[in-house]
Amino acid sequence: MAIIVCPKCEKKHTVNLDTIKENAVPGKNIAARCKSCGHKFPVALDDLFAQDKEQPLAESKSAIRRICVTLSKGGVGKTTTSVNLSAGLALAGHKVLLVDTDTQGQSSYILGTKPRAGLTELLTKELSPEECIIRARKNLWLLSGGKSLAGVKRIIDRKSFGAEWTMSEALKGLDHRYDYVIIDTAPGWDQLIVNVLFYATEVLVPVALEVMPLQGLAEFMKSLGSIQKYRKEIVLKYIVPTFMDTRVKGPQAIYTQLKKLYPEYICTPIRYSESLSEAPSYGKSIFEFAPGSTASADYRELVKTVTQDNRAALF
Numbered sequence: 025m026a027i028i029v030c031p032k033c034e035k036k037h038t039v040n041l042d043t044i045k046e047n048a049v050p051g052k053n054i055a056a057r058c059k060s061c062g063h064k065f066p067v068a069l070d071d072l073f074a075q076d077k078e079q080p081l082a083e084s085k086s087a088i089r090r091i092c093v094t095l096s097k098g099g100v101g102k103t104t105t106s107v108n109l110s111a112g113l114a115l116a117g118h119k120v121l122l123v124d125t126d127t128q129g130q131s132s133y134i135l136g137t138k139p140r141a142g143l144t145e146l147l148t149k150e151l152s153p154e155e156c157i158i159r160a161r162k163n164l165w166l167l168s169g170g171k172s173l174a175g176v177k178r179i180i181d182r183k184s185f186g187a188e189w190t191m192s193e194a195l196k197g198l199d200h201r202y203d204y205v206i207i208d209t210a211p212g213w214d215q216l217i218v219n220v221l222f223y224a225t226e227v228l229v230p231v232a233l234e235v236m237p238l239q240g241l242a243e244f245m246k247s248l249g250s251i252q253k254y255r256k257e258i259v260l261k262y263i264v265p266t267f268m269d270t271r272v273k274g275p276q277a278i279y280t281q282l283k284k285l286y287p288e289y290i291c292t293p294i295r296y297s298e299s300l301s302e303a304p305s306y307g308k309s310i311f312e313f314a315p316g317s318t319a320s321a322d323y324r325e326l327v328k329t330v331t332q333d334n335r336a337a338l339f
């Protein structure tokens with residue numbers, strides 16, 4: 025089985041490859057017609073059969089994935105990774121909700137949007153989800169953070185029981201509309217981060233190769249372990265080395281050490297790139313600001329790792 029997404033109406037269709045295998049010529053396109061909107065479009069046969077090999081479970085394609093991007097240490101690339109991973113997943117055709125749980129509220133700034141409401145209003149139930157979530161790009165929606173989240177933290181702190189489920193309760197009713205929910209977190213460790221870890225099922229940890237990061241990572245693993253005692257579903261999935269500077273030896277040595285310590289989690293590093301620090305002031309993702317840059321290639325690689333889909337390289 026493989027899935028074809030109509031480029032016009034974005035409807036997903038399941039195709040039984042056995043029915044086209046006999047006449048299939050490698051490297052050629054077939055003409056497809058969307059059963060929903062009637063749009064005709066070409067589909068590369070090689071991509072279809074590659075999909076079949078990589079994703080034997082058709083249902084996993086539509087199962088929602090909740091990935092939080094977190095590490096207590098500040099300035100390691102959490103927000104940069106959350107925004108660009110979300111933008112990349114959206115470009116690859118997935119429906120993405122980016123949730124910013126930081127009082128700095130940088131995600132909306134990076135995406136060049138000015139939402140009037142966001143996560144605060146959703147958690148306090150002041151406004152409906154439709155009023156809180158804004159469409160930032162094609163396939164990409166944003167539940168923005170900001171200063172007002174400080175008040176929400178106080179409300180959560182004052183709850184006498186079930187405080188850690190506040191975010192899950194607010195999001196679970198609406199997240200089934202998306203393929204991915206990506207959650208950016210603030211530095212440090214507080215009730216809001218505990219809430220995120222009670223909602224998400226996968227953890228992505230960006231680790232800056234600029235400074236000795238191992239202690240911060242070990243401390244975070246301990247904190248995650250303490251959450252896992254109460255919530256088994258949350259697992260570490262990805263460690264993403266960031267600020268990789270290939271010109272100097274230090275980052276390379278740290279990367280080698282990380283690979284030895286955590287071989288099952290380590291992803292291809294995101295290289296140091298001026299474009300990544302410039303893109304936010306233009307309100308653009310790296311794919312819009314510098315599509316040909318090394319940073320764009322690195323985040324595209326991360327999208328491929330997360331989706332386990334080599335076709336993601338096509339966007």
Ligand SMILES: Nc1ncnc2c1ncn2[C@@H]1O[C@H](COP(=O)(O)OP(=O)(O)OP(=O)(O)O)[C@@H](O)[C@H]1O
Nearest residue numbers: 098099100101102103104211267295296297300301
């Ligand atoms: N690979 C990179 N190369 C160069 N600059 C980068 C890279 N990744 C992130 N930056 C820049 O480094 C700074 C910190 O990154 P970012 O805000 O993503 O970190 P953070 O972990 O979210 O920080 P905080 O803990 O304060 O939320 C930003 O100015 C960002 O533009």
Ligand SMILES: [Mg+2]
Nearest residue numbers: 102103126209
């Ligand atoms: Mg941040």
